[in-house]
Amino acid sequence: MSKYFGTNGVRGKFDKVNPELALALAKAIGEYFKRGKIIVARDGRLTGETLKNAVVAGLMGVGCEVVDMGVAPSPVAEFLIKKLKADGAVIITASHNPPEYNGIKVIDGKTISVSRERGEEIEKLMGKTENASWNKVGEFCKCGDFVREYLDAVKKNVDVEKIRKRKPKLVLDCGNGTAPIIAPVLFRELGCDVILMNEEVNGRFPGRPSEPTKENIKELLKKVPEEKADMGIAWDGDCDRVVLVDEKGEFVIGDRVFALCTLLKLQEKKGDIVTTVATSRAIEDIAKKFGVKVRYTKIGAPYLSEEMAKGGAVIGGEEVGGIIIPEISLAKDGFSSIAKIVEALSEKKLSGWLKEIPSYANVKEKIPADDIGKKEIVEKMKRYAKENKLNFIGIDGVRINFDDGWIIVRASGTEDYVRIFAEAKTEEKAKELLEEYKKIILG
Ligand code: MG
DSSP states (O other), X not given: OOSSEETTEEEEETTTSOHHHHHHHXXXXXXXXXXXXXXXXXXXXXXXXXXXXXXXXXXXXXXXXXXXXXXXXXXXXXXXXXXXXXXXXXXXXXXXXXXXXXXXXXXXXXXXXXXXXXXXXXXXXXXXXXXXXXXXXXXXXEOOOHHHHHHHHHHHTSOHHHHHHXXXXXXXXXXXXXXXXXXXXXXXXXXXXXXXXXOSOOTTOOSSOSXXXXXXXXXXXXXXXXXXXXXXXXXXXXXXXXXXXOTTSOEEOHHXXXXXXXXXXXXXXXXXXXXXXXXXXXHHHHHHHHTOOEEEEOSSHHHHHHHHHTSOXXXXXXXXXXXXXXXXXXXXXXXXXXXXXXHHTTTSOHHHHXXXXXXXXXXXXXXXXXXXXXXXXXXXXXXXXHHTTOEEEOSSSEEEEETTEEEEEEEOSSSSEEEEEEEXXXXXXXXXXXXXXXXXXXX
């Protein structure tokens, strides 16, 4: 078992994720990337600068060349890996977590973030990596104008003239994360009329908590119809996740944002869709309409990117609003994904587009269970599915598919729970499904 790495890097409060750990980890990361060229970036958290300096010291100490981006959104750092021909990147971020948290996310040269399994390999190198000799320590440079590079790449993937003609009005809730570095300039250059909220990068997150849940973006839900805007956009702290608000002030959950991006992408270019086993049936419906395949992965961004790297997919995404546009990178990107939706506003309002996405209701529950209990429940569910010849996917927990819905039972990786998630055409049916399976696994 990994000691530090979780599903997507190392994360914790400052008593655990501190400069000492950052230094030790960075030396191992440098060794893992064969003492090559590494991009370093951070979000705006108060502990970011000290952690970043420790990471830079560790990397340079073992001989890595470091390109420092300073404060930058994760997807921009990830995009730059290929541009700068870097061997990897280290991003100091705790994504959507509360301000007292921070984290160390590691991304390889193919723009795939390091999973728990690969993290274990890095951990094995900890404490065993020698510093370089005095004349071989790494070089350090500040990154050039990465904003320009990134904006140009995103603009290449959309019809800028079409957006300029329509001139949509957008309210951007930057949530005091790193979004203000890109979002205002991107959407203004695309010809949108832009209104900003929480546009100061601030590690205390005074405007709202950094996770873009419906509850946390109440102000945005009000502001969009008040301003008679076409759409509201809200990012998490490091901008790899995004949710929307339609022109009527209705919340658009990440799952539906991903489904809409998928629909728009397939209209342009056919290919596989990569998503996790926890994603809405709507994706399967859209795939059927276009005659393409859905490739499922375990839950977690690294697994999505690993599957995307195998080729053949035109889009990837997960239910919390993380969307991968492979023309930009194999990492989740909250800007390039939305640029495409902004373009689509010239044809139809956002609510009009959403009517084209099949709608499902879902219910969630968690059942307390220790490690042994978790395993037993998942195994029982798998046996049940096999014995009854049900259509199931067993790569991460057990997801059983029915004609008009599905249910997943999976062990939480970090907590003592088994999570059950059911989706059906109506909330009533989803609840029924959940109750039925609760009886089966607990009976
Ligand atoms: Mg994030």
